[in-house]
Amino acid sequence: MGQNGKLFAFLRRHRHELFDEGFQKELEGMYRQTGAGKAPVPPGLMAMATLLQGYLRASDATMVELTVFDLRVQLVLDCLGDMEPAFSQGALSEFRQRLIRTQMDRRLLERTVEVASRQREFDGRKLKALLKVAIDSRPLVGAGRVEDTINLLGHAARKVAQSAAQVLGWPLEKVCREAGIPVLLESSIKKALDVDWNQAEQKTQALQTLCQQLDSLEDWLKKNLAVQSYQPVLAEPLKVLAQLRHQDLEPDPAEGGGVRIRQGVAPDRRVSVEDGEMRHGRKSKSHRFNGFKQHIATELETELILACNVTPANQPEAEAAPVLQQDLERQKVQIEQLHIDRGYITSPVVEQVLEQGGEVLCKPWAPKNGELFSKSAFKMNMRSRTLTCPAGQTERFTLGTVVEFDARQCEQCPLRAQCTTAAPGHGRTVSIAEDEKLQHRLRKLVKTPAGRQRLRMRVGVEHRLAHVARRQGPRARYRGVRKNTFDLRRAAAIQNIESWQRHMERPVLKAA
Numbered sequence: 001m002g003q004n005g006k007l008f009a010f011l012r013r014h015r016h017e018l019f020d021e022g023f024q025k026e027l028e029g030m031y032r033q034t035g036a037g038k039a040p041v042p043p044g045l046m047a048m049a050t051l052l053q054g055y056l057r058a059s060d061a062t063m064v065e066l067t068v069f070d071l072r073v074q075l076v077l078d079c080l081g082d083m084e085p086a087f088s089q090g091a092l093s094e095f096r097q098r099l100i101r102t103q104m105d106r107r108l109l110e111r112t113v114e115v116a117s118r119q120r121e122f123d124g125r126k127l128k129a130l131l132k133v134a135i136d137s138r139p140l141v142g143a144g145r146v147e148d149t150i151n152l153l154g155h156a157a158r159k160v161a162q163s164a165a166q167v168l169g170w171p172l173e174k175v176c177r178e179a180g181i182p183v184l185l186e187s188s189i190k191k192a193l194d195v196d197w198n199q200a201e202q203k204t205q206a207l208q209t210l211c212q213q214l215d216s217l218e219d220w221l222k223k224n225l226a227v228q229s230y231q232p233v234l235a236e237p238l239k240v241l242a243q244l245r246h247q248d249l250e251p252d253p254a255e256g257g258g259v260r261i262r263q264g265v266a267p268d269r270r271v272s273v274e275d276g277e278m279r280h281g282r283k284s285k286s287h288r289f290n291g292f293k294q295h296i297a298t299e300l301e302t303e304l305i306l307a308c309n310v311t312p313a314n315q316p317e318a319e320a321a322p323v324l325q326q327d328l329e330r331q332k333v334q335i336e337q338l339h340i341d342r343g344y345i346t347s348p349v350v351e352q353v354l355e356q357g358g359e360v361l362c363k364p365w366a367p368k369n370g371e372l373f374s375k376s377a378f379k380m381n382m383r384s385r386t387l388t389c390p391a392g393q394t395e396r397f398t399l400g401t402v403v404e405f406d407a408r409q410c411e412q413c414p415l416r417a418q419c420t421t422a423a424p425g426h427g428r429t430v431s432i433a434e435d436e437k438l439q440h441r442l443r444k445l446v447k448t449p450a451g452r453q454r455l456r457m458r459v460g461v462e463h464r465l466a467h468v469a470r471r472q473g474p475r476a477r478y479r480g481v482r483k484n485t486f487d488l489r490r491a492a493a494i495q496n497i498e499s500w501q502r503h504m505e506r507p508v509l510k511a512a
């Protein structure tokens with residue numbers, strides 16, 4: 001994303017509003033909470049540097065250099081002309097970890113919402129108490145390397161051997177020879193096993209060889225490093241290796257036994273040695289990715305991002321919503337309209353909005369039933385709780401049940417061939433969902449131009465996510481859920497500052 005020079009000037013002018021005395025005190029509180037006393041560098045300055053780092057997509061080392069060489073950065077950090085860096089690389093990394101530990105990254109995002117909202121109030125356009133909020137997600141490819149089973153096992157074993165070498169103070173080569181795992185002596189496991197991977201038999205044999213050497217490594221560790229294996233330095237890589245063997249391998253039922261690569265995918269399968277929280281995910285039937293999903297909740301009128309969450313890619317959308325809901329509650333947000341994707345429809349936030357008299361807007365399901373009449377061919381009356389079929393037969397229904405039409409009438413019906421393939425003695429069945437009332441309203445909404453217009457309001461959150469994607473790129477900057485949540489909150493905070501800037505610098509139309 002191209003950096004807008006005007007943002008630096010804006011931050012220079014308005015940094016005291018963002019980091020006012022109260023918020024500076026909150027940031028200082030991070031040091032008292034962890035018993036670390038006083039901050040070595042003013043936390044307000046570090047927080048601003050953290051935001052600028054996200055804006056410039058700079059590494060820690062580059063960010064430190066920029067405090068000396070980049071006038072725009074010096075201007076915002078108020079260190080113009082300084083010949084020494086404003087802070088060290090270690091201090092910047094430590095500050096980031098502290099933000100994460102104390103959840104102050106969430107406060108930083110909330111703070112951008114507060115200042116930007118307050119500005120609108122000054123304008124006389126008092127913010128409404130009830131908000132139109134939209135929630136959506138996007139895929140984020142993880143930073144860890146994704147490998148096939150053989151490479152994953154080899155990679156995990158190499159980490160174990162390296163840790164053992166560290167504990168013993170030996171060279172890695174000596175550990176590999178003593179532990180009976182010579183495959184680790186080559187630069188790649190597949191090179192060491194050296195078979196034709198297209199030949200099933202050779203592949204099976206190579207897997208047995210690898211597993212025998214893994215057993216040998218584990219046995220050797222038990223005999224020689226039993227006590228040390230409880231040390232975190234060894235315990236963690238051993239745990240990863242055991243997890244991979246358990247999830248990717250299974251006993252081979254063929255004659256000769258041994259193990260084989262698991263048929264099908266283990267639930268919650270780990271895909272990377274380096275990042276244990278990355279998972280396989282799907283954006284659509286054909287689009288697969290490995291990593292995480294980023295979720296955001298945006299206010300549609302102000303375009304401000306109110307809350308963020310990151311989950312492993314295999315976690316359903318509905319499970320990500322409670323964290324967003326919690327963060328919205330912290331800000332005392334009352335939702336008047338909730339615009340969501342169908343994936344979030346079973347989340348508790350939907351229930352809460354409906355209970356409080358709010359409205360939920362979401363594209364309805366398109367009922368399908370092959371060549372036969374779909375559910376939409378039946379007339380539903382929510383008031384009388386009745387369902388009328390295309391031939392005019394009416395049945396009463398209860399939410400969360402399956403309605404079966406009268407078998408005798410169905411048997412004589414001229415439309416039967418288009419309606420059901422039920423066995424003789426049975427009528428057509430139609431499932432009625434627990435949330436049928438909501439689905440019914442959504443189906444009605446999509447039938448009118450005004451309703452479709454309201455459903456399209458959700459594109460606002462898609463635009464915000466597209467901006468996040470442009471800012472951060474398709475690949476995660478960090479490993480793990482928590483650090484990537486921090487990075488998303490930071491990107492969202494920058495976007496809120498840009499919205500604030502756009503609002504402040506918009507041309508004001510004078511009355512004629």
Ligand code: SF4
Nearest residue numbers: 389391410413419428
């Ligand atoms: S088969 Fe039964 S449910 Fe279907 S249209 Fe005929 S009467 Fe109605």
